[in-house]
Amino acid sequence: MSQGKATVSSRNRVTFALVALTILDAITLLFFLALCLLCVLAFNGVRRQTGVQFSAVLAGVLIMGSPTVAAWLFHLLLVSARYADPFSRTNVRRLNWMGLLVLLAWLLTSNWWASIAQWFGPSQEFGFPPIVNGNLQINSFVLALFLFGLAGVIARGVQLREEQDLTV
């Protein structure tokens, strides 16, 4: 009986997370579409102006787009946890893609190249590694590593379960 209640509570939590994430997805998607529109507008004006503006908007679309797609994949992950089997090869692929997208966002947003350039730059006599300076944004990077690790663990779990299912 108590186990049944716990299952219902767990399902409610997943449903709540799903609803919250759907709202978040919608908002992020709107931002993303607005940025795409800006990108198109900037592309129209690229003949008259420099391509810098276009590049900036394109980078913005990528920065905004990769977390949007990652959030959508997370949404699908939660849907599968609620309605289907969460431990599947599809979810392993989703987690790997989420890791890649988070890594892409990290590459686009962090100033690691500037930090490294500063570190090795000829103007500086003494330099510290960027990570010591605190310039390197490692949060997203760690999240990407975590996602890759999680995908690896789930992949192993899926493999073990398949073997278990095929043991007669």
Added chain:
Amino acid sequence: MPIRVNLDTVLTERGMTLSELSNRVGITLANLSILKTGKARAVRFSTLDALCRTLDCQPGQLLEWVDGPPEQE
């Protein structure tokens, strides 16, 4: 896969159907089907014991090794 399961041959020799064997051994038809089609990755000793007991045969009559590429992990 180098290990071949000759369950269908033994069943034919005994004049028994897969569902009949399933009822007598207590293994689901789905699991027996996995075993018969060669999709099984492992066989428990208890399963082998039950099959040999019911079919009155040796494990060597049910399983056979044939030369071939090893199974991919």
